[in-house]
Amino acid sequence: MSVSLPESIRIAQLPTPVHALQRWNAHTGKTRIYLKRDDLTGVLLSGNKVRKLEFVVKDALNQKADVLITCGGLQSNHARTTASLAARLGLQCHLVLKGTPAGTPTGNYFLDTVLGANMTFITAEQYASANMEIMTEIAEAYRGKGSRAYVIAEGASCALGAFGYAKAIEEIKKQSIDLNVNFDAIICATGSGGTQAGLILGTKLYNYPVPIYGINICDDADYFTKKINDILSSVRGEFLPNFAFTDDDIRIIDGYVGEGYGKARPEELQLLQAFARTEGIALEPVYTGKALYGLMEELKHGRFARMKNILFIHTGGIFGLFPYANQFA
Ligand SMILES: Cc1ncc(COP(=O)(O)O)c(C=O)c1O
Secondary structure: OOOOOOOOOOOOOOOOOEEEOOOHHHHOOOOEEEEEOHHHOOOOOOOOHHHHHHHHHHHHHHOOOOEEEEEEEOOOHHHHHHHHHHHHHOOEEEEEEEOOOOOOOOHHHHHHHHOOOEEEEEOHHHHHHHHHHHHHHHHHHHHHOOOOEEEOOHHHOOHHHHHHHHHHHHHHHHHHHHHOOOOOEEEEEEOOOHHHHHHHHHHHHOOOOOOEEEEEOOOOHHHHHHHHHHHHHHHHHHOOOOOOOOHHHOEEEOOOOOOOOOOOOHHHHHHHHHHHHHHOOOOOOOOHHHHHHHHHHHHHOOOOOOOOEEEEEOOOOHHHHHHHHHHHO
16 A cells, blocks of 8 residues: 655665564563564664654755754753764754763763764753743744754654654564564553654554554653644644544553653663673663563563564664663673
8 A cells, every 4th residue: 555654854774674582582471572673773873763853854854954953861862863863964953951961971962962963951840841942942043043943842753753653664564474473562662652653653554453552661651642642633633634543542551660761770770681681682771671671571460461473663772771881880
């Protein structure tokens, strides 16, 4: 079926591979986990963000923007991906980051400095109450200097960005045929909702009725049900008037935020270390590590007992591991 999507740039290395976790699956009972290697999308190991930005940045280019402005935590993968993409496209980048840098720069924040992004640091309270206003003010200041600034929502989790993961469903559907494996569920880490929203959109657009589950790594199920509903409603409002979904399509597995966003418990670190030592693949404690921890707990408690094959999306984020080096020690 041919599906008409908004325009996008082509910059990610796609399709990303899918493979079974040959050795790890010894711990997963009758359910096999397959990994979709979106950690390998390229653009400085950008993980899931680049799929969304392919659509959003195309819109920025269409509007003749020469500065990309976005926001995130100090270690935001999305912010660093935007900085990397901006550099590659010859645009300026301005990041509004939550937190105060201390000590030697590391991880994504270090890369932001290497990539030459301009940065504004704000407090968690400012971020929660006014990050959009702050980005808009910065955009105005660039306009005052004759530049055209384009503001990208947190995580590029907006209607346009959702098409990035909708398109990934087309890829997954084909890979399922090529591998001769029927996936009973697709699971991802949910942090700002755009990846999960896009996957849900894709299941409808490409007639691939596989349930999508997001394991939230911050906030709670109510927050993400609303957030994802908002993104999908904007898709309908802005692009696809006939697109139908209900809240039942939005499956959030809550209960694995642990100590809070970006805070790692010893059991989560132990799991990601065991995973690295079994599969040779590194997860990080903020998103993919927490999500895999959640999935393994759910499997232990029998939630997915009747499912044979689960596709877990490795959404990347490797540089987010480095700031935790001391906790591993
Ligand atoms: C590595 C990684 N995985 C998963 C997510 C969650 O994706 P989303 O923000 O689209 O919910 C993010 C960003 O928030 C991320 O950086």
